[in-house]
Amino acid sequence: MADASLTAQTSDRAIVRPKLSRDDWIMRTVMVAIGVFLLIAVLLPLYTMMSKSVENKDGGFVGFANFAEYFSTPALFNSAFNSLSISILATLIILVVTFIYGYALTRTCMPFKWFFKLVAMVPLLTPSLLGGISLIYWFGNQGVLKDLLFGEKIYGPIGITMGSSYWVFPHALMIVITALSITDARLYEAAEALRTSKLKTFLTVTIPGCKYGLISAGFVVFTLVFTDFGVPKVIGGNYNMLATDIYKQVIGQQNFQMGAVVSVVLLVPAIIAFSVDRIVQRKQVALLSARAVPYTPKPSRGRDMSMLAFCSVIALIIIAMIGMAQYAALVTFWPYNLEFSLNNYDFDVMDGGGWEAFWNSIEMALYTAFFGTIIVFTGAYLMEKGRGFTVGRSAFHMVAMAPLAVPGMVLGLAYIFFFNNPANPFNFIYGTMGILVVATVVHFYTVSHLTAVTALKQMDPEFESVSASLKAPFYKTFAKVTVPVCMPAVFDISIYLFLNAMTTVSAVVFLYSSDTTLASVAVLNMDDAGDVAPAAAMAMMIAYTCAAMRIVQVVLTRGIAIKTQAWRNQ
Amino acid sequence: MDSAARSFLKIENLVKKFGDFTALQDISLDVYDGEFVCFLGPSGCGKTTLLRAIAGLDIQTHGRIEQDGKDISALPPAERDFGIVFQSYALFPNLTVERNVAYGLENRKLPRAEIDVRVAELLQLVGLPDQGTKYPAQLSGGQQQRVALARAMATSPGLLLLDEPLSALDARVRVHLRTEIKDLQRRLGVTTIMVTHDQEEALTMADRIVVMNHGVIDQVGTPQEIYGSPATSFVADFIGSMNFIPGTVAAKGRVTVGDFPLDCDTTGFNEGDAITVSIRPEDINAQDMEHDDNVVDGEITHLQFMGSFYRAELGGAAFSGHDVQADFSVNLVRRKNVVLGSKLPIRLPADHIQLYPPVED
Numbered sequence: 041m042a043d044a045s046l047t048a049q050t051s052d053r054a055i056v057r058p059k060l061s062r063d064d065w066i067m068r069t070v071m072v073a074i075g076v077f078l079l080i081a082v083l084l085p086l087y088t089m090m091s092k093s094v095e096n097k098d099g100g101f102v103g104f105a106n107f108a109e110y111f112s113t114p115a116l117f118n119s120a121f122n123s124l125s126i127s128i129l130a131t132l133i134i135l136v137v138t139f140i141y142g143y144a145l146t147r148t149c150m151p152f153k154w155f156f157k158l159v160a161m162v163p164l165l166t167p168s169l170l171g172g173i174s175l176i177y178w179f180g181n182q183g184v185l186k187d188l189l190f191g192e193k194i195y196g197p198i199g200i201t202m203g204s205s206y207w208v209f210p211h212a213l214m215i216v217i218t219a220l221s222i223t224d225a226r227l228y229e230a231a232e233a234l235r236t237s238k239l240k241t242f243l244t245v246t247i248p249g250c251k252y253g254l255i256s257a258g259f260v261v262f263t264l265v266f267t268d269f270g271v272p273k274v275i276g277g278n279y280n281m282l283a284t285d286i287y288k289q290v291i292g293q294q295n296f297q298m299g300a301v302v303s304v305v306l307l308v309p310a311i312i313a314f315s316v317d318r319i320v321q322r323k324q325v326a327l328l329s330a331r332a333v334p335y336t337p338k339p340s341r342g343r344d345m346s347m348l349a350f351c352s353v354i355a356l357i358i359i360a361m362i363g364m365a366q367y368a369a370l371v372t373f374w375p376y377n378l379e380f381s382l383n384n385y386d387f388d389v390m391d392g393g394g395w396e397a398f399w400n401s402i403e404m405a406l407y408t409a410f411f412g413t414i415i416v417f418t419g420a421y422l423m424e425k426g427r428g429f430t431v432g433r434s435a436f437h438m439v440a441m442a443p444l445a446v447p448g449m450v451l452g453l454a455y456i457f458f459f460n461n462p463a464n465p466f467n468f469i470y471g472t473m474g475i476l477v478v479a480t481v482v483h484f485y486t487v488s489h490l491t492a493v494t495a496l497k498q499m500d501p502e503f504e505s506v507s508a509s510l511k512a513p514f515y516k517t518f519a520k521v522t523v524p525v526c527m528p529a530v531f532d533i534s535i536y537l538f539l540n541a542m543t544t545v546s547a548v549v550f551l552y553s554s555d556t557t558l559a560s561v562a563v564l565n566m567d568d569a570g571d572v573a574p575a576a577a578m579a580m581m582i583a584y585t586c587a588a589m590r591i592v593q594v595v596l597t598r599g600i601a602i603k604t605q606a607w608r609n610q
Numbered sequence: 611m612d613s614a615a616r617s618f619l620k621i622e623n624l625v626k627k628f629g630d631f632t633a634l635q636d637i638s639l640d641v642y643d644g645e646f647v648c649f650l651g652p653s654g655c656g657k658t659t660l661l662r663a664i665a666g667l668d669i670q671t672h673g674r675i676e677q678d679g680k681d682i683s684a685l686p687p688a689e690r691d692f693g694i695v696f697q698s699y700a701l702f703p704n705l706t707v708e709r710n711v712a713y714g715l716e717n718r719k720l721p722r723a724e725i726d727v728r729v730a731e732l733l734q735l736v737g738l739p740d741q742g743t744k745y746p747a748q749l750s751g752g753q754q755q756r757v758a759l760a761r762a763m764a765t766s767p768g769l770l771l772l773d774e775p776l777s778a779l780d781a782r783v784r785v786h787l788r789t790e791i792k793d794l795q796r797r798l799g800v801t802t803i804m805v806t807h808d809q810e811e812a813l814t815m816a817d818r819i820v821v822m823n824h825g826v827i828d829q830v831g832t833p834q835e836i837y838g839s840p841a842t843s844f845v846a847d848f849i850g851s852m853n854f855i856p857g858t859v860a861a862k863g864r865v866t867v868g869d870f871p872l873d874c875d876t877t878g879f880n881e882g883d884a885i886t887v888s889i890r891p892e893d894i895n896a897q898d899m900e901h902d903d904n905v906v907d908g909e910i911t912h913l914q915f916m917g918s919f920y921r922a923e924l925g926g927a928a929f930s931g932h933d934v935q936a937d938f939s940v941n942l943v944r945r946k947n948v949v950l951g952s953k954l955p956i957r958l959p960a961d962h963i964q965l966y967p968p969v970e971d
């Protein structure tokens with residue numbers, strides 16, 4: 041009797057190994073498959089690229105010889121310094137401007153806020169090249185306002201800083217606005233009750249409240265400018281930056297090893313900025329989850345009017361940038377014949393890819409949006425709602441975060457090394473539309489992934505439990521409940537992917553073939569060939585497409601909201 | 611042990627660990643066929659953890675669970691036989707009430723007409739016959755709760771699990787739904803486990819209550835047993851009101867509190883043991899003093915009108931500085947003219963006194 045209970049006792053100590061259901065198997069297999077896809081599409085190419093950086097032209101291992109050469113060649117090494125100083129300068133300018141602009145939008149009673157919000161988002165619709173092209177027309181050799189530079193040239197650091205600031209503005213503004221909107225009104229009430237001066241309140245409440253947002257915005261701007269290729273390519277002149285160096289080494293001199301070395305030099309600060317930003321964002325989230333009372337600004341004529349003046353100036357600059365590109369595209373022959381014509385839109389008579397490039401871009405963007413959304417959302421779902429398998433799920437999250445740290449140029453070059461190798465079983469996608477889609481999906485994976493995760497986290501975690509208890513396979517609940525409920529986020533992701541696929545240059549500039557030229561690359565090539573006006577025209581075609589897509593999104597989202605308002609809690 | 615044959619759910623030596631933290635320690639329990647069992651205990655005691663282990667949603671670290679004679683210890687939820695209602699209801703927001711209820715039936719490849727009939731029948735059962743085409747967001751909390759119940763019952767599971775199904779509702783709806791759920795359960799005869807931290811809910815609804823504390827079961831019994839003879843001072847304190855007075859065992863069948871002797875059952879304790887004497891306020895008697903055992907003099911230090919009765923606090927030498935609460939009927943207070951400061955004899959009937967090991971505080 042005693043023996044029996046003793047054996048029962050010891051056998052009970054055995055750890056229960058949960059039996060996996062069919063759902064568990066499917067979920068894990070698909071998630072691992074997507075994870076492996078990301079590994080193959082991000083980490084393996086990066087690894088190949090890094091090995092190239094320590095090899096000579098014949099593929100022999102040379103240790104850090106290439107790096108030694110790099111750092112002892114001032115012409116090369118200088119660009120690292122240039123990239124760093126321009127990025128820091130642009131970051132400071134943008135932080136000040138976005139903070140005031142964001143402050144005006146969230147904390148004042150300035151009129152026409154909707155207009156200023158709308159205008160601020162315009163740069164998202166265009167490739168970064170467009171800012172450079174506009175600057176040429178404003179301040180270039182035959183520019184309208186050339187004299188304002190007092191003999192300085194726009195081609196170089198001035199142009200790069202201005203052009204970069206233009207296109208990163210909305211990216212930074214979105215982060216700053218989020219940070220400013222979460223501050224707790226009760227802090228201001230307390231400060232007022234204690235008769236704290238306006239300045240002191242600003243320094244002790246406003247700034248600390250959004251400091252993580254500002255830091256985060258700073259890192260995002262830094263990384264974007266540091267790794268950007270479009271603006272310095274168009275308006276950099278002889279002023280070398282890291283991203284343009286990679287292009288020159290690879291396309292100009294066919295020196296792939298040095299291209300790989302520069303890529304590593306570009307990758308390291310990007311990874312550092314990425315890591316710091318992740319840490320900062322985590323703190324910001326901690327602030328967000330606190331139960332805050334939203335702040336409602338009170339009118340104050342002097343402040344509101346000066347903010348209106350400031351925002352008007354910024355909005356004017358943005359409109360001037362895109363407006364000039366449009367004007368230049370329509371003018372027959374700048375600056376001699378200012379009559380309007382559509383000559384510059386006759387892309388087929390110019391080098392760069394012609395109209396086919398434009399249609400290719402749309403095709404590529406549609407594929408990217410379609411497959412990208414499916415992969416990203418499914419992956420995020422399986423990671424977020426899977427049962428058990430914690431190790432695998434956290435690993436998946438880490439792999440999904442990795443692409444954000446990889447600059448487009450670096451990814452593109454890594455793809456050449458990896459996929460152009462005939463021994464690689466995936467070699468067949470080299471030179472096809474497929475590799476462009478893969479590169480673009482991967483390049484913009486992380487932000488889409490985070491959007492999906494945020495939406496999924498808002499769903500009741502027990503939906504999966506209930507459906508398991510009702511013996512419904514998970515994919516039915518996914519299709520019937522999860523996807524419909526998350527439809528707005530699904531739209532956000534696909535539009536985000538579409539816009540970025542239309543405008544990106546850096547991720548695809550090494551990867552297109554003569555059959556798959558893209559509109560953004562055509563802008564680059566036409567500008568390179570001296571056809572600046574057609575380049576502007578093509579950039580504007582991209583802008584129209586993106587704007588149209590945005591409108592489609594707004595209409596669809598509205599439509600969904602009306603159709604689903606019966607079941608959505610407002 | 612005639613009950614062993616009828617045992618529907620058998621839980622043996624269940625342990626659940628989250629890292630270093632042990633949420634359930636060696637839980638063993640039998641649930642009988644058709645029974646309504648409540649898991650009752652304070653927040654964080656492991657009720658939900660135990661329920662989720664039974665459902666297979668968070669499988670236990672050690673131990674065995676058997677349902678209907680089948681070992682289900684390691685099975686995933688989809689291979690077990692249960693319906694579940696969560697505190698949040700987890701109704702699918704984009705599906706109508708009908709489609710929510712039909713959700714489990716649609717997977718069984720039943721003909722549409724049959725599903726429709728069954729759904730109508732279920733909605734009738736939970737008292738929502740004409741709400742089928744609405745969406746969950748258009749229903750009140752109580753109605754959503756019933757839909758969740760109908761959805762869980764649609765596939766006629768052998769076991770119904772309810773995790774605090776009423777706690778998100780306001781007090782009146784809650785009381786109303788208690789009776790409804792209980793009636794429904796009795797009519798369908800489905801074995802049911804409900805988690806709650808509301809003792810009134812457990813006492814009114816359960817056939818048997820499982821009182822849990824810090825990951826262990828303190829007592830299992832009918833509401834009457836749990837209330838009338840709590841097995842531990844924790845159970846005594848957690849359910850209903852209870853007076854605790856420190857004392858010592860003077861002799862077999864006799865304890866002293868302060869200087870005052872009380873007769874009571876001292877089984878399980880030895881002479882000289884320090885103990886806690888406990889008695890419920892409503893068991894203290896001030897009326898018929900034909901017995902003169904265990905009668906002490908008290909002085910009213912507080913008197914609170916509770917509607918149907920008065921709750922009095924009595925001080926007195928007998929209780930060595932501890933105040934004792936007693937419930938007096940409105941009638942008695944009026945008849946004996948009990949007011950603040952009144953002195954009156956009260957009796958602590960020996961058969962209502964429970965002894966526990968001393969509570970350390």
Ligand SMILES: Nc1ncnc2c1ncn2[C@@H]1O[C@H](COP(=O)(O)OP(=O)(O)OP(=O)(O)O)[C@@H](O)[C@H]1O
Binds near residue numbers: 652654655656660807
């Ligand atoms: N996933 C988890 N990881 C770590 N600890 C957990 C987890 N789930 C529960 N716990 C811990 O286990 C203990 C029991 O939790 P459980 O949710 O079962 O409590 P409960 O009795 O249902 O309480 P309540 O009435 O608040 O719902 C708690 O201390 C809780 O913090």
Ligand SMILES: [Mg+2]
Binds near residue numbers: 657658659805
């Ligand atoms: Mg619980």
